[in-house]
Amino acid sequence: MSRKILTVDDSKTMRDMITFTLRKAGFDVAEAEDGKAAINVLGGSKFDLIITDLNMPNMDGISLIKNVRAGSSHRTVPILILTTESDGTKKADGKAAGATGWLVKPFNPDQLVELVHRVCP
Secondary structure (H helix, E strand, O other): OOEEEEOOOOHHHHHHHHHHHHHHOOOOEEEEHHHHHHHHHEEEEEEOEEEOOOOOOOOOOOHHHHHHHHOOOOOOOOOHHHHHHHHHHHHHHHHHHHHOOEEEOOOHHHHHHHHHHHHOO
């Protein structure tokens, strides 16, 4: 059975690239355009990994992570942040919220798949 991944990004182009890369590697992928939409998607399914952008409208990535870690059935699911941000303070905020890892856009498809395999064996 393939691992199920939720990718959360307000950029349709970025979601398409992530989804293409992960599906090609054999993963089942669902998408959400922001944190609020992600919460709705998470309510209806089990996921093995969440990949989220940091800066999004309605609910940003840090708020999404805090929400997931606060008590949902997905509280132990690994969460990767995939963002253009490389600031150390932002990384510290992500880690404090409960992020498992951090990737900077633009991403290398092979590195993304390798990291996903590492956190979601």
